[in-house]
Amino acid sequence: MAEVLDIYQNLLEHFGKLEWWHMERGFTPAEFEVCVGAILTQNTSWSNVEEALELMKSRKLTSPLSIATAKTKDMEEAARPSGFYKQKAERLKMFSDFVMGFGGFRGFSKGVTREQLLGLKGIGPETADSILLYALNMPVFVIDAYTKRVFKRLGILPKGYSRKIAGKTMNDYYAWKRFFESNLPNDTNLYKEFHALIVELAKQHCRKKPVCAGCPLEKGCRKMI
Ligand code: SF4
Structure with missing residues (x-):
C-alpha cells in the first residue's frame, strides 16, 4: 500500500489540492x-x-x-x-x-x-x-488512459493487467481498478483527488512524449516507455 500512497502524497505536495469539478453552471442538481x-x-x-x-x-x-x-x-x-x-x-x-x-x-x-x-x-x-x-460520492477508483500510461512508465503494474482477447492485448480495466482500490484506503475524497492529480501529471509531464524534467515522480520512475 505504501508505494501507491507515497505517489499520491508526492503528487499532492507538488500540485496541491486540485478539487476537481466545481459544478458551477447551475445544473439541477x-x-x-x-x-x-x-x-x-x-x-x-x-x-x-x-x-x-x-x-x-x-x-x-x-x-x-x-x-x-x-x-x-x-x-x-x-x-x-x-x-x-x-x-x-x-x-x-x-x-x-x-x-x-x-x-x-x-x-x-x-x-x-x-x-x-x-x-x-x-x-x-x-x-x-x-x-x-x-x-454520487462512492469510493470507486476511476481508471483512464492517463492512469495506465503513468503507472506503466513508473513500472508499477497490477497483476494480470493485460490479457489477450481474440489475439489482441487488452488492458484489463478491473485489474487496474482492483489494484488501486486494494492499495489505498477506502476514501472517496482521496480517490477523487488522486485521479485528478494523475490527470494533471499526465498533462504537464507524463505526456505521450514525456517531459521528465521537473516531474515529481522522476526519482524512482523506471521510465518504461
Ligand atoms: S519521470 Fe517521466 S516517465 Fe516517469 S512519470 Fe514522470 S514524466 Fe512520466
Whole structure:
C-alpha cells in the first residue's frame, strides 16, 4: 500500500489540492453536471466539453427532465462542440430518461447500481465510475488512459493487467481498478483527488512524449516507455 500512497502524497505536495469539478453552471442538481460531463468527455478534450456545457446552460438543458424532454435536434446542437454530437445527444437523452425513471436525481443517486449504469448504451466502466465517484460520492477508483500510461512508465503494474482477447492485448480495466482500490484506503475524497492529480501529471509531464524534467515522480520512475 505504501508505494501507491507515497505517489499520491508526492503528487499532492507538488500540485496541491486540485478539487476537481466545481459544478458551477447551475445544473439541477449540481451533481448532474458531473454525469453530463462524464458522457460528453468521451473521445474529446475537456475544453470542448466546457463549450458544450456552456451551450447547454444557455439553452436551459441543465436537468434530467429538460434533457429527457428536449427535442433531439436541440440536444444535438448543444452537444455539438464536444464532437460525436449525435451519439452524445442520444446518450444524454437516454441517460436523463433513465434518471427520471428513478423519479429524478435524488432517487437515482440513492437507488442506482454500477451494473445498471453499465447496462446503458455508451456507458463503459470509466464513465460509470466517474459518475459514481464524482457525482454520487462512492469510493470507486476511476481508471483512464492517463492512469495506465503513468503507472506503466513508473513500472508499477497490477497483476494480470493485460490479457489477450481474440489475439489482441487488452488492458484489463478491473485489474487496474482492483489494484488501486486494494492499495489505498477506502476514501472517496482521496480517490477523487488522486485521479485528478494523475490527470494533471499526465498533462504537464507524463505526456505521450514525456517531459521528465521537473516531474515529481522522476526519482524512482523506471521510465518504461
Ligand atoms: S519521470 Fe517521466 S516517465 Fe516517469 S512519470 Fe514522470 S514524466 Fe512520466
